[in-house]
Amino acid sequence: MDSAFFPMMLSLKVSLIATFFVIIIGCTCAYVLSQKSFKGKEIIDVLLTMPLVLPPTVTGYILVVLFGSRGMIGRHLYDLTGYSIMFTWHAAVLCSFVVSLPFMVKTGRAAFESVDRNLVLASHTMGHSELATFFRIIVPLSSKGILAGAILSFARAMGEFGATLMLAGNIPGRTDTMPLAIYAHAATGEWDKAWNMVLLFTFISALFIYCAIRLTGKQKWAWK
């Protein structure tokens, strides 16, 4: 099991960091999409949903084009700082973030939209700003949805493979997250090692999905 330790810890680290950013950026996007009307809203929605339907290799390819050391953004970053995200565990975080963001946006948006509009308006008429209303009314009333979205995002981040392989590579001891390590073991015929990691990974993922299902139950305070 020793060979599983590093990939497991790396997967947990990558997924936790990615989920942290997913919650902040995903909730912000979900709030804007649920409460605001503006031109181009559908286009933003489509862009944020794309990683959900695109093959991970396509997402990975786009990320390489954008963030590779000669990429559209990566080039400037490299020229300015000498830093390239390619073949680092940071790349695994970026890939996990991109592919799991849609889960947070979709779940968060549905949760925010389910908050009674009159509660939001009531808060505004009582003098509370949009930000205060968000944190004191909308977030507490959609906390289950936000938590479920975060757990789904975390589970998806844990399972990220294709995009990570393209942007971070599969460097043992550096970028080999669990899915990449399983692939490497299977490719070299180390079936026992692969099997152990598959079992561990399946158990962890099932546990997170179970938590997400439990957390999306009915709120206790409904009286209508």
Add this chain to the structure above:
Amino acid sequence: MGLEVRIKTKLDGFLLDVDWSMDDELVVLFGYSGSGKSMTLKTIAGVMRQDEGYIKFNEKVLFDRNARINLAPQHRSVGYVFQDLALFPHMTVEQNILYGAKGISKKVAGKDAAEMVELFRLSDHEKKHPHEISGGQRQRVAFARALMSRPDILLLDEPFSSLDNPIRLEMRRCLTNVLKKRFQIPAIMVTHDVLEAYMLADKILIYANGKVIQSGLPREVFDNPATQEVYELVKNRALYPEYLFAR
């Protein structure tokens, strides 16, 4: 002076075009569903867009199209009691009431909240959540919360529609007592209930198709309906014993 309302606004093909004013009194907006009563309240509160006109309270301009003034709902100093009350389900009665105290220091807010709890007879329920109290008590919490910030105007959108009759009577008394004796502010109430309109209103505005078709003292309007439409609206009065309409 008082509240001056001039609204002309179009929404999904419906035109709301009203022009009226009021002093520190209770004005009832009475009419069929979809005649623009709730839309008027929402526009005054600033939670619904207004195309043209103005809304002024004494010297304060809440909206003026020509002067390009459009105060956000947060700055209009309006107490709004929604039809479904809009109590925050995750907060206790006390927290709901305190939430209405924006811009008031904590110490004063605490004192005011205690006074409200006393005034609206909620003493044993402060730590309960809205789903743990009765409909009438929830109603009183909504009133208390709306009045916590000492608003300039109180807006009531069919506040008693979900209550049973005996509690309705009690709540009407509670509302008039609080308004006449404690807060002398203009209050605008939307209702479908002919008896409620007659009993509570200092002045009544009859709404139809986005316009005010008759206004005046309740007795004047009920005794002399200006059009067949108004007559149709107030004729249900005949269903009630006449002594109920004695004021």
